[in-house]
Amino acid sequence: MRFPSDVLAVLTDPRTVIRDNRVHVPFQFELEVWRRMNAILKEMGAVWNNRKAIRAHVFPYRIEEFMRQCLAAGEYPSKYEQGWFPTPPSLTMQICDLAGIYAGMTVLEPSAGSGAMTSEIARRGGLVDAVELDARRVEVLREQGDARKVIAGNFLDLDPLDYAEGFDRVVMNPPFSNGLDHIKHAIGFMKDDGILVSVMIESLMWWSDKASVEFRAMVEEVGGEIEKLPDDSFAMCGTNVRTCLVFLPGYAGGPLRTHDWLKRQPKQLDLFDFAA
Numbered sequence: 373m374r375f376p377s378d379v380l381a382v383l384t385d386p387r388t389v390i391r392d393n394r395v396h397v398p399f400q401f402e403l404e405v406w407r408r409m410n411a412i413l414k415e416m417g418a419v420w421n422n423r424k425a426i427r428a429h430v431f432p433y434r435i436e437e438f439m440r441q442c443l444a445a446g447e448y449p450s451k452y453e454q455g456w457f458p459t460p461p462s463l464t465m466q467i468c469d470l471a472g473i474y475a476g477m478t479v480l481e482p483s484a485g486s487g488a489m490t491s492e493i494a495r496r497g498g499l500v501d502a503v504e505l506d507a508r509r510v511e512v513l514r515e516q517g518d519a520r521k522v523i524a525g526n527f528l529d530l531d532p533l534d535y536a537e538g539f540d541r542v543v544m545n546p547p548f549s550n551g552l553d554h555i556k557h558a559i560g561f562m563k564d565d566g567i568l569v570s571v572m573i574e575s576l577m578w579w580s581d582k583a584s585v586e587f588r589a590m591v592e593e594v595g596g597e598i599e600k601l602p603d604d605s606f607a608m609c610g611t612n613v614r615t616c617l618v619f620l621p622g623y624a625g626g627p628l629r630t631h632d633w634l635k636r637q638p639k640q641l642d643l644f645d646f647a648a
């Protein structure tokens with residue numbers, strides 16, 4: 373959901389204080405704009421506390437960094453939205469720690485949103501390439517300048533073999549609706565000894581369809597793990613969606629169809645190139 377421009381102007385005003393779990397606007401502005409802002413902050417999970425000493429919208433969790441992401445993107449996820457959920461800061465740290473991102477590593481973020489993870493990767497010295505479908509969020513990523521390259525478009529349409537080399541690490545929080553397709557496609561971008569870490573909808577842990585069962589078997593085979601995340605992991609985005617974290621380590625000669633694996637395959641079309 374887009375912030376109306378007048379509400380965005382109030383929330384990004386330098387006098388507005390967004391700290392810990394509170395949003396406090398210490399100046400007067402139009403009542404109509406306050407009503408709109410109040411409705412949005414409530415939608416995001418806040419309650420208005422009218423006590424003289426507080427006079428602020430108070431969230432049941434730290435809102436500071438999440439709100440920074442939302443304001444940078446000019447939008448916020450409503451309770452009913454299923455598409456854009458910026459990864460909360462503590463989970464971003466957990467993902468980057470688990471992936472073991474160090475200075476100089478190449479990292480792919482294939483559904484980069486407004487850059488919650490790309491900024492942490494860059495802070496650690498990773499060389500990150502970001503892919504994002506939504507044109508407004510692409511602009512945000514470009515303005516942030518954390519990514520070595522920002523690719524605007526559908527990640528599922530990218531051909532791994534357009535890249536000369538695979539990535540050391542892939543970290544992702546793909547759209548929940550077809551997250552498994554995103555993860556399977558992303559494996560084609562990692563090096564043989566790379567690591568992929570992804571947030572996924574929790575039901576991947578027990579779904580009985582063929583694709584989920586085969587995926588879990590593959591995770592086990594490579595010594596990976598699927599760990600349930602706490603139920604409130606995305607509470608700060610106003611959603612109770614239950615999630616898990618997929619850890620997928622590659623190794624030379626392993627079964628993952630990595631970038632190196634794809635490069636090792638014979639070029640089938642050459643077999644029929646009679647003109648050669």
Ligand SMILES: C[S@@+](CC[C@H](N)C(=O)[O-])C[C@H]1O[C@@H](n2cnc3c(N)ncnc32)[C@H](O)[C@@H]1O
Pocket residue numbers: 455456457458459482483484485486487488489503504505506509525526527528544545546547548
């Ligand atoms: C759950 S959000 C995660 C955002 C970001 N990874 C983060 O940590 O804040 C998923 C993002 O993937 C983007 N997306 C959805 N489908 C995509 C696709 N096919 N290719 C690239 N990005 C996509 C959405 O626009 C959204 O910004």
